[in-house]
Amino acid sequence: MKNYTHVSLTALFTMALLGCQPTSSSVQKKPELVINNSQDAIISQQLAQKALNSNVAYDIVESLTVEVGPRLAGTDKDIMAVDWAMEKLWLMGFDKVYKESVQVPAWSRGHASASIIAPYDQPLVITALGGSVATPIKGIQAPIVRFESLEELTLASPGRIEGKIVFIDHKTERHKDGNGYGVTVGGRSKGAVEAAKKGAVAIVIRSIGTNHDRMAHTGMMRYEEDVPKIPAAAMSIPDAELINDMLKRDPNIVMSLNMTSENLGIATSYNVIAEVTGSSKPDEIVLIGAHLDSWDEGTGAIDDGAGVAIVTAAAKLIQDLPQKPARTVRVVLYAAEEVGLVGGKAYAAQHADELDKHYIAAESDFGAGPIYQIDFNVAPSSFSQAQHQVSAMTLFGVALGTNDASGGPDVSMMPGLGVPVASLKQDGTDYFDYHHTPNDTLDKIDPKALAQNVAAYVQFAYMMAQSEIDLRPLASSK
Template sequence: MQYHINKTLTFFLLLTFSATTFATQQNPTPAQVKALQQQALNSDLSYQLVESLTVEIGPRLPGTVADIKTVEWSEKQLKRLGFDKVYREPVTIPVWKRGDAKASITAPFPQNIVVTALGGSVATPKEGIEAEIVRFDSIEQVEQASAAEIEGKIVFIDPITERHRTGKGYGKVVGARSKGAVESAKKGAVAVVIRSIGTDSDRFAHTGMMRYADDVVRIPAAAMSVPDAELVNAMLKRDLPVKIKLHMTPAHKGEGTSYNVIGEITGSQYPDEIVLLGAHHDSWDEGTGALDDGAGMGIVMATGAIIKKSGIQPKRTLRVVLYAAEEIGLIGAKAYVEAHKAELDKHKFALESDFGAGYIWRFDTRVNDSALPAMQKIADALAPLGIERGHNEASGGPDVSMLPNYGVPVVSLQQDGSDYFDYHHTPNDTLDKIDPVKMKQNTAAWVTFAILAAAVDTPLRPIPPKE
């Protein structure tokens, strides 16, 4: 398949920097770092990459044809961008097809509502499921409820997602999505429907992965839009039984194969030591996966490309990892750990871009306390981009979050996620939500960190335990 690359990207690929400005060396000078940072601020490569991805492929649900097209696209782009080494590693994944989902309130005041199947859900019977709902504020309330309250009903879990720049409101309520079906089924529910885990008021439902337990009956699981959750609540206030009819046709299709796609810029002095720059290439299928995680892909791919074209060879290898199947359970990340266990002690840093395309505002680390002065020097280089020094308790991002268990130091270039959960896992996750200026700032931050991180000789381990 041929992929369109616009004039801007073509120009970048042909661009060569002056050897007198960027002479190859092991440790970049402050002037070189500043000039490299400015090059990133002037480049729209990261935006053009996500534009190509979302226009030419679109949604990338694991196990679909589009998933494999994304793998091929990623390999071609990394090679085109001049990475020294490009390869793929197989990942075995479960294959799930969304099918259709529709629902309506059948009593006391019939109306259609907007729903979507949660990832991994089973289907309803062909005739659908119709039952009275029982409402709970949280998954904890479901766990505390009696079977008499729930048996034979559709459980409606109604958590409110708080808006925060760090996105911390998501973590407080996402258990309703992941555990709702199991906890409801334990007490005899026939289905579960949750208020979408999102901060918007649009009439879009937010999908996302849910879980079953082998020893608990599997019931259908769906999310309804926030406005429809408010509609249901308004009906409940009238002290009349509310019934919902739910019809869903998702299907499990066994197992398939996807791939982690990896591109490397070889280190000049310690090629076996690695700075891992991660993103994930899959997405949910409702939107086009622009924010989650096309933006991250564009940022990390452009980071490696800009450094490669600069003529400054990093002291350690920069490894861009585009993970498979993040959305359905960090499956590519787990496969990466298994495939690279023997060299995890050679991973100098790991970080991931997987929180949209908002401005980066904080630099967090998780390194040995003795390395904090070295991290402050990197923070000083990031400061002109409006980035403040943060804490030393970083997780690094979803796909790299398991690496600290193996002693790997992690970093977070924390983005402003104030509006991220307005669009997260909805049909509204599309390219128009990305600001190209913010993408440039992200890329400049990643370029700055990557080139300086590759030059850090201070021991970073052992990292502090998780609080």
């Protein structure tokens, strides 16, 4: 009991520093919750305590953002990030460090500018959406037509749209779990196709974000074969509000848009991988991942430098144990997540023959806010056992959640391939203030919250590496 008392007090102190409210399981265990008190669980608590007292994760993300910075897939900076990761992981002493090539789309942002030229003369702050084509050299000058959402655009008649610039004005709501993003992001990814089908000459969306800074949020968009490719951009949220105020005065608003973005074909990047070799089941894998690439506007600190730091620091703590866990802990730093989960899909294809040996996978890709809950996606018959296995995480303020986890973007295809996953859910209340903007910089990371993430990931990874639970009994019995 002495061990648990010490850890519980530490957890409460840590949560107070992070501004979190302690859960009931942090102060007084719920009657139905029996915390795992095995030797493995005690070791996991000791690892978590080391994580809370360590600056390793912050040092990693500082190094990445300062020494490499923005690292758009398919660019020289992307390869610089790969070289940085290979050297960093070797110097940290992992048992294995290697990389696997991935073919990725290459694209140049170029220059983007826009303004309202009638009936009011006002400049706008915009940015090209990833993958967009350019405007003609002299730009585009056309009336705008506003839609509340992608759905409204889809239902509109072509007569309203032909020859115009579509403006999707869908506001993103702020939520702790970030689910407002899922509601609005379709306008970014699919809007150009739907607008072009109806004769639009370009599309500009309200940024998919929750901030009120005058900077635009980029992000990937998609074209379809046999549909004309039109330029696609995002404008800052204050500029979207400015246009709304103009439309109240005059419905005939004319925009000038000029973009020089360019698709550059296919380039080679790499998934970078490090391993802590398991002691008795080395061919079985606990995967913890993040993506190494970033957009090119900020320095990629929260998206996803933080994730790179969290999973790497967690694995380093396990690497330094005097006795390695049973299973191999594999860190995967994925390539080209931002441009379509390219590294995640490539990993699943390249490792198809060993996916049955992947015990569980999880990815950190939601900034550096404190982890407040762990969800699983395992066989229903194993769910309560999996929760009990990691129940000591509740002593550090992490609640036991549901069995409907996605695992994170680059591992989201894993459940469909039979691999169990977990989601260590972070507080993303302010994540979409900075997401895909020039404001994604190191100062947005709270070192204490980052350390709390490492504590959660190291407990999860270690306990899964030691687990005796069959997380997919149906798959294993085939």
